[in-house]
Amino acid sequence: MRLNILFLISIIFSQESFQPNNNIDFQKALSFEKSGKIQEAILTYKKILKINPNHQPAFFQLKTLFINNNDNISGIKLLNEWNDSNPKDLQSKLLLSELYFRNNQKEKSETIWSHFENNNLTNKTTYRLLFYTYTKFGQVNRMENLALKGREKLNEPYLFAIDLANYFQARQTYDRALKEYIVLINHQKQYNQFITDRILIMSDDKSSHSMIEATLKTTSESINEAKIILAAFYFKTGKYGESYEENTKITTSNQDDVKRWINFASNLRKEKQYDISIKAYHYLLQNYSVKNPDILGDALLGLGESYESQINESQKKLKYINWFSENNFFEKKLIGSKSFRENSFLNTIEHYQSVLTLLPPSQTTAIVHFRLGEIQANILDEYKGALISYNAALNSSPSDILKKEINLKIGKLLLLSGELKKSLDYFDPNKKKQINEGSIHYFNSMIYQGMVVESKSFLDSIILNLDSSHSFFNDFLEMQNLIINYYSNGTRSDKTAFKIFYEAESLINQNKVNEAIKKLQKIKDKYSDALIAPLSTLRLSLIFLAMNKPEKAQILAQSIIDTPLKDHALILNGEIEEIYNNEIDSALKYYNRLLKECNDSLFTEPIRIHIRNILKSNET
16 A cells, blocks of 8 residues: 555645646746736736646636637637536526627627536536626526516526516516516515515606506405505505505504504605595504504504695794794794694594503603693593593603693693683792793783783793703893883883784684684784784784784785784795795885895795795796
């Protein structure tokens, strides 16, 4: 055995002594390449292959050089020689077909492809090698036929579906792309989100809409997942009603359904589709047993926000003139129709109040109770129901921060329901030393009752000791100036009108808008010379706008042009013309008049910019 081993070693050494050092030559060729001496590199690689035809690194480098330099003829010769000695190198076979194709010898390419299809398709890898070769040269029919053949032989009905879909979509051949997406919908559920995203991208081209809709409709009759994509397609293309209807047909697990409906309703709200958003929230709450407090809280809060946004949307918002928009002493009440307070919403709220009572107390259930209270108080004007919800929140282990918030809201219910003496006692600062929202409610509890002198004394005492950096400092200061300017320095009639004005504010806060209008109209009719009269008329005009009565609002706005509120009146008239009447020229007259006649107004510069934007828009 020892003699045999020595004999073999001697043979190996003798063979090496007669061969050149291929490794040294290969390194030399690489060095030529790096220094840009391409011809020298080619000659060196050829020399290596002449001595050792199977030297794979040299073959690879030489092949790459020929391809990079578009030397198809040399590449073809090299590959033919290589393939003769390496018949199992399938990639090189297909590369030879590529070089023939680029050299306009398509018949020879097709011969190689046909031979490959007949003799070398043994597994998915070989199918993929040939498929990507076809893809490079746009052999669409061959690609599709190969995919069908592979699907049948490999028992993989979705083979190359993604590849074909991407290929066709990139070339805007949407019908064929969609055909492949349907294959995936049938057999590869894990790609549903990918498919949805791709189809929605496809829908950016409006010409594809009818084809997408028809295909998905047909597919959705038998495949549930297609309904999800169709619903998303309807949403993307602005067919929100159809999207809602399609969503009602989808069946998934209860938990997935709940999340889907939450997201759907929320997205509708973001798109300002409030009617359908409300409908979606109702569908969720009425058709699913939602017991998770987090999800229930989101659903109820979303429902309430949709109702609230619906009202706000119906009341076209002015850009420049709003009623003390930055001042916390004036409640941001939703004025106008609340036709949404129908039985279905009330029944939903009552149902989930009863559901919540069965859940164990926790900070989460406390939040949901609190949100229910907010909906009842601010949207439904159901103060008794709100009080029940707030108290339930207090009994459900709320956080300390939420507990303080709830206590403030309970006191505020007294204001909302017009129980001013009780609210005055509830927010008595001698009981609660902090300067916070409760201090604002205490002031309103007094002034709504006509206790103006007491209200001013309270303000004076706070402002005297309050740091100017406090978040409510400017609000307190503005209210102090309001009392001084319209009450303290006025006549008896001025003071009477001022008290009537705040009676109206209290009624607005209680959502008794018609009664408030009568109070404000009384000031206009009987106390037209009162200091508060222009401000009262402005308030009345804004109320009529909120009730979608722009004609009445504009008459009132015109009546206060020649008053200390001239700048407000001119802008309000301009905004009514622009937003409600769509009379841009008339609006510009009011805006330009402001620039000429109200140089000291804080609105001068914003209106100047607004005029410039209008003129640019008209030019466009």
